[in-house]
Each structure stands twice: as structure tokens, then as C-alpha cells.
Amino acid sequence: MLMSICHVKKEFNGTPVLRDVNMDIDKGDVVVILGPSGSGKTTFLRCLNFLERADGGELELDGKTIDLHDASNKDIADVRRKTAFVFQNYNLFANKTVLENVTLGLTAGRGISKTEAEERAREALQKVGMLERADAYPAQLSGGQQQRVGIARAIAVRPDVILFDEPTSALDPELVGDVLRVMKSLADEGTTMIVVTHEMRFAKSVASHVIFMADGVIVEEGTAKDIFEQPKEERTKQFLHQLLCEAVAG
Numbered sequence: 258m259l260m261s262i263c264h265v266k267k268e269f270n271g272t273p274v275l276r277d278v279n280m281d282i283d284k285g286d287v288v289v290i291l292g293p294s295g296s297g298k299t300t301f302l303r304c305l306n307f308l309e310r311a312d313g314g315e316l317e318l319d320g321k322t323i324d325l326h327d328a329s330n331k332d333i334a335d336v337r338r339k340t341a342f343v344f345q346n347y348n349l350f351a352n353k354t355v356l357e358n359v360t361l362g363l364t365a366g367r368g369i370s371k372t373e374a375e376e377r378a379r380e381a382l383q384k385v386g387m388l389e390r391a392d393a394y395p396a397q398l399s400g401g402q403q404q405r406v407g408i409a410r411a412i413a414v415r416p417d418v419i420l421f422d423e424p425t426s427a428l429d430p431e432l433v434g435d436v437l438r439v440m441k442s443l444a445d446e447g448t449t450m451i452v453v454t455h456e457m458r459f460a461k462s463v464a465s466h467v468i469f470m471a472d473g474v475i476v477e478e479g480t481a482k483d484i485f486e487q488p489k490e491e492r493t494k495q496f497l498h499q500l501l502c503e504a505v506a507g
Contacts, residue, residue, distance in 0.1 A: 258317075259284045259449060260418060265314030265325060267300055267473075274300050275311070276473040282418065285447045289460040289481075292470035293496060298453040299345075301470070302420050305451070306342050307333045319417065338367065341411035345423040347403040349395040355382065356391040359410045367414065374413075381413035382406070385439045401432030408439055412448070419443070421452040457500055461485055469493045 260282040267275040275297045282288060290298045303309040304325055305316060311325035318339055323332045349358050359378035363369040369377070382388040385405040395403055404424055411419050424440070425433045437459050444450060444463045454460065460467055460481055467484040469477045469492070477490045488494050 258282070259286075259319070261317040262305065263315045263317070265301060265304055266312045267297070267304060267309065268312055274473050275304070275314075278314070278470075278473070278475060280468070280475075282449060282451065284417075284449055286449055286465050287444045287463050288451045288466045288468060289464040290451065290453045290468045290470055291455070291460065291484075291496065291500075292476075295472075296470040297473040298470050299422050302342075302422050302451065302453055306337060306340055306420055308342070338414075339417040341414050341416040341419045343404075343407050343411050343419060343421045343424050346427050347395070347400070347407045349403055349406060351395050354392050354394055355387060355398070355406050358395070358406055359413050362410055362414055377413045377415075378409070381409040384412060384442070385409045386435070399432055400428045401435050404428065404436050405439055408436070408443075412443065418449040418451065421450060421454070423453055423455070425454065425456055455500060457485070457497075457504065469496065471496070 258281055262278070262280040265275050265278040278301055292298050300309055304311040307328065314325040316323045316325055316336065318336060321335070323336060350361070353361065356375065356378055359381055360374040363374035363377060364371055379388060379391065382391055385408050387402060387405050387409060390398065390402065398406070421440070425436050428436065437456060440459065441463050464481045467479065467481050468475055469484060471492055477484065477488060477493045484493065485497065488497060
């Protein structure tokens with residue numbers, strides 16, 4: 258087991274957002290989390306990387322158990338060294354080139370030499386098809402290209418697991434495919450990923466495990482085939498039907 262997540266709880270202003278969420282991740286898993294807006298998906302992901310502080314719960318990663326509420330700065334640094342986060346809105350530095358955006362997390366965040374950082378960055382940019390734009394600035398790139406740089410930044414740190422928060426939701430429809438292709442190629446290489454997304458095709462074709470969340474709990478989970486072809490819970494069926502209708506309408 259690469260990662261085990263137990264009893265995660267979180268409230269905002271007295272309203273429960275996560276209610277006792279549990280999840281096990283094996284090396285090479287691609288776990289896709291589906292669910293309506295407000296179901297707690299993004300909050301759950303952010304709690305794993307301490308972008309939000311959970312009110313309770315434990316994370317076991319690489320044999321070490323960390324309290325998600327009371328973690329020390331050292332514990333948080335350890336988790337962040339072993340994980341990487343791909344944001345919905347790219348979060349690139351506007352005044353840095355593509356190459357600098359990828360190297361910064363290596364030199365400043367991990368103390369890697371500039372030479373090795375640039376080597377790793379170029380390798381990561383090559384993987385996502387952005388090496389030719391290494392000297393460009395974010396404003397000169399499309400949203401899809403910026404997100405591919407965001408993914409390069411994540412893979413350059415060589416994490417145990419990459420957390421993706423709605424990586425295509427801010428993109429124009431015609432740019433979504435390039436980003437999903439990059440993510441699929443990472444999955445094919447055995448990269449461990451937890452992906453919050455509404456992209457059903459990606460979930461169907463790439464996910465090893467699909468989780469449906471609503472109102473801060475896991476309603477149903479199983480293989481992609483289980484969830485998409487034989488969902489057991491009524492709420493799962495309703496959500497998938499709604500997604501299908503939106504896809505057809507779009």
C-alpha cells in the first residue's frame with residue numbers, strides 16, 4: 258500500500274464538508290473522484306497536501322503515519338516532498354519563463370542544483386510536449402499549454418503520487434484533449450494519481466478505481482466498469498445520467 262487515508266473530517270463554519278472519508282491507494286493506481294459541486298472532492302485533495310488543514314484524520318504514506326490535523330511543519334514538508342499538486346487554474350508565475358516555472362520548485366523547494374533542476378525540467382517539458390516553449394512566458398501560452406506546464410512542474414519533482422484538481426475544467430473544450438492525453442501517458446507509465454474530474458471518458462478509459470462522492474462522504478466506489486456500467490446507488494445513477502446529458506448537450 259503506497260498511501261492509506263483514514264477518517265478525514267473537515268468543517269467550514271460549522272458545516273461538515275468531509276465526513277469520515279477513507280481511501281487506500283496502491284502504487285500505480287489512477288483513482289478518479291467524481292461528484293457534484295460541493296461534494297467535498299477538492300477539499301479532500303487539498304487536505305492531503307495540507308493546502309487545507311483537516312479537522313481530523315490520518316495519512317499513512319511510505320510507512321509513516323501523519324495526523325492530518327496536528328501535523329508538524331516537518332511532517333507537512335515530508336508529505337509535500339512525496340506528492341505534487343496540479344491546480345485547476347495552473348498557478349504559474351507570470352514573470353517566470355516556462356523553464357523557470359518548472360525549475361523553481363526543484364531549486365527553492367527541494368534544494369536541487371540549478372544544473373540538475375534544468376535537466377529534470379527539460380525532461381518533464383519534453384514529456385508534456387512543451388520543451389519548444391521553454392523560454393516563453395505564461396501570458397504567451399494557451400490555457401491548455403499552461404496546464405501542461407503545470408503537469409511538467411509536478412512530474413519534475415518525481416513524486417510518489419500526483420494530485421490533480423479538476424485539471425481541465427478551466428480550459429476551452431478544444432484544449433482539453435491535449436491535457437488528457439498527457440495524463441493518460443503518465444498513467445500508462447505507472448504514475449500514481451488521484452484525479453478530481455468530470456471527464457467521464459478519461460475516468461472510463463484510464464481509472465483503475467472510481468469513487469463517487471456526495472455531501473462529504475464516499476457514496477460508492479469500484480472499478481470504472483462497476484461504476485459506469487452497473488452503479489448500485491441511486492445517487493450515483495442520477496449523477497452519471499446528468500453528466501451524460503451535459504456531455505450530449507455540449
